[in-house]
Amino acid sequence: MDTNQRLRAAAEKLALTLAQGGMQRATARVMTALLYTGKESMTAADLREELSISSGAVSTAIKQLAPLGLVERVPAPGSRRDHYRLRQGAWSNLMSQQNALLTVMCDAAREGIDAAGADGVTGRRLHEMQDFYTYMLEELVPLIDRWREQYTAGTGGASAG
Amino acid sequence: MDTNQRLRAAAEKLALTLAQGGMQRATARVMTALLYTGKESMTAADLREELSISSGAVSTAIKQLAPLGLVERVPAPGSRRDHYRLRQGAWSNLMSQQNALLTVMCDAAREGIDAAGADGVTGRRLHEMQDFYTYMLEELVPLIDRWREQYTAGTGGASAG
DNA sequence: CTGAATGTTTACAGATCTCTGAAATGTCTA
DNA sequence: TAGACATTTCAGAGATCTGTAAACATTCAG
Numbered sequence: 135m136d137t138n139q140r141l142r143a144a145a146e147k148l149a150l151t152l153a154q155g156g157m158q159r160a161t162a163r164v165m166t167a168l169l170y171t172g173k174e175s176m177t178a179a180d181l182r183e184e185l186s187i188s189s190g191a192v193s194t195a196i197k198q199l200a201p202l203g204l205v206e207r208v209p210a211p212g213s214r215r216d217h218y219r220l221r222q223g224a225w226s227n228l229m230s231q232q233n234a235l236l237t238v239m240c241d242a243a244r245e246g247i248d249a250a251g252a253d254g255v256t257g258r259r260l261h262e263m264q265d266f267y268t269y270m271l272e273e274l275v276p277l278i279d280r281w282r283e284q285y286t287a288g289t290g291g292a293s294a295g
Numbered sequence: 296m297d298t299n300q301r302l303r304a305a306a307e308k309l310a311l312t313l314a315q316g317g318m319q320r321a322t323a324r325v326m327t328a329l330l331y332t333g334k335e336s337m338t339a340a341d342l343r344e345e346l347s348i349s350s351g352a353v354s355t356a357i358k359q360l361a362p363l364g365l366v367e368r369v370p371a372p373g374s375r376r377d378h379y380r381l382r383q384g385a386w387s388n389l390m391s392q393q394n395a396l397l398t399v400m401c402d403a404a405r406e407g408i409d410a411a412g413a414d415g416v417t418g419r420r421l422h423e424m425q426d427f428y429t430y431m432l433e434e435l436v437p438l439i440d441r442w443r444e445q446y447t448a449g450t451g452g453a454s455a456g
Numbered sequence: 457c458t459g460a461a462t463g464t465t466t467a468c469a470g471a472t473c474t475c476t477g478a479a480a481t482g483t484c485t486a
Numbered sequence: 487t488a489g490a491c492a493t494t495t496c497a498g499a500g501a502t503c504t505g506t507a508a509a510c511a512t513t514c515a516g
Contacts, residue, residue: 140410248300266386
């Protein structure tokens, strides 16, 4: 099957992009493997084999992906192995997690102003920074929330577009 | 002066955050040095001394920051040395640059659908991904544009908030 | 309770990336 | 054109990070 190879290639390529964005490499590969798999869910052994990585790496990857809401453990019916799958809304969760950085930037700006004072060149620069990140936070958070509502409304998935 | 030390500490802390977000460490330090300096602009030598890094590192940092629109070379009045300063709108430019990743994600989703087909579990997952990043692109780009207009309107800076 | 199968943790090896130091390049003055 | 000063480039040392292998813990069948 040639299609399978194309899928593998696409998965690896996307993993590379995610890695570029700060995600650990093996973690990104696990993520894209779960995205591109034809199965409903994959076991740790499946991932290990599919990606040719150690079980330790799989374990670490899951440990990183699960708390971010990107991947979830699925109750295995009749199997002792844990099954994992990409979570519904994974991408918006990923985005939210990146937004956490905006809060940090906002706080940093405020702290800077506290230390430097609101006047002078430094104060002015910090003020622009604070304004920007405040604006972004106020706009982005509701934006993502709106997406979530909108998407869970058309739960079927196929008709969501 | 104790204030100076507080500023240095704040700058370093922010640099660490930026580095966490993928920016090179020395590059991030140069960025925050330019943000926190009391001067209007800094020379490469200033940066080298302030941060205790080599001139090569400074050069590399500028080379990375300038194309992103975060830092600009300022015409030096009567000095042969180049002067640098944080650009107006640096933060929104940084954000825009991160948004470029959204486009990549969007394209990746489309390519995936091409390879996997729109039906089946894989197609459905990719579809959600595509929908999300399409939505984000459509919303985020105008959002930032709006900020830019809004901010350049109150050009003074001090009264911009 | 025992044994087997699976999942997790950790020290270490390998790879990767970053920064330094020095040479090369460029730019301006006289 | 020569000379001085500033910046850029680049090979290699150093630090950092990632993944593996193996020990350890846990869960479940019999």
